[in-house]
Amino acid sequence: MGSSVAVLWLLAAVMGEDRVSSALSLDCIECNSTTSNNCMGSKKTCQPDQDQCIATYTESNIQNEKFKLFSKECGFLKDCDKTSRMTFNQTFYFKSSKCCNTNECKQDPITFPDKREKLSLTCSYCNEKADKCKSSEQLQCMGDETKCLTYVYTKMENNKNVTHSMAGCANENMCALKKAVSHHGDQGAITIKFECNRASSILSNLLLPAVSGLLFLKLLS
Known part of the structure; x- marks a missing residue:
């Protein structure tokens, strides 16, 4: 009897942890676009260690090959609000990210800066x-x-x-x-x-x- 109660208690504890973990998990929109700096998609439940909904915009023109990609997905705080850039005259690479941390939240649009000092x-x-x-x-x-x-x-x-x-x-x-x-x-x-x-x-x-x-x-x- 005692062992049965212990097993039931253990199962209840594990199920309880799963419910708590699920409750704490963030829901983010997941999508990709190669034509604009925004996109719409379906909801995805993030992994427990993914604490941000991250939007990333990449634009490049390398050897006259142009590339654009906007994406939304689950992410990490360390990758948030960062802009990476390299410029070789008319050849360039630009990548920027923005984050938010509430369920299905919307990030501000990301744009490539036309003018820089x-x-x-x-x-x-x-x-x-x-x-x-x-x-x-x-x-x-x-x-x-x-x-x-x-x-x-x-x-x-x-x-x-x-x-x-x-x-x-x-x-x-x-x-x-x-x-x-x-x-x-x-x-x-x-x-x-x-x-x-x-x-x-x-x-x-x-x-x-x-x-x-x-x-x-x-x-x-």
């Missing part, structure tokens, strides 16, 4: 079909881009692997990913290099040749 920081710029950048052209960074990023990937073109090298500006969140962004395209790509360094100021770029010239003249005198 120019910084007094520059990075070497290139966009070449090569294993390593050869160009020394300078690109003025914008917005919150304070890092210089080198991005190298290999893509299948005409049944051959072709390596592309790009260099430009990026923000801290982009560099903090610690992994390369997948190149979006019909045939995909394998990234082989993704690294960041501190951007240099325009003033230092202007002063360096002048200082070098003065030192050279001093050596000659």
Whole structure:
């Protein structure tokens, strides 16, 4: 009798925990769109450790291949309200997220910023079909881009692997990913290099040749 009561108590406790866990789980809308920065979908009950409904918008234009994706799903607080960006002149990658934490809540729309202030920081710029950048052209960074990023990937073109090298500006969140962004395209790509360094100021770029010239003249005198 005692053992039966114990079993019944254990079952009741487990069922009670399941009800509590279910009651505490968040319900989020789950959907995807490749045409707009919003979408509608069905409700999904999140895992107990997923405490946010997260909306993510990704837009890129890499080697003239444009890509857009807006998604809503269950997520984590650590991935909320972050914007990652890298810019190689007209080539760019942008990803931003917004969160809310009530059942079937709605996040504010996410848009790609059309206008950003120019910084007094520059990075070497290139966009070449090569294993390593050869160009020394300078690109003025914008917005919150304070890092210089080198991005190298290999893509299948005409049944051959072709390596592309790009260099430009990026923000801290982009560099903090610690992994390369997948190149979006019909045939995909394998990234082989993704690294960041501190951007240099325009003033230092202007002063360096002048200082070098003065030192050279001093050596000659």
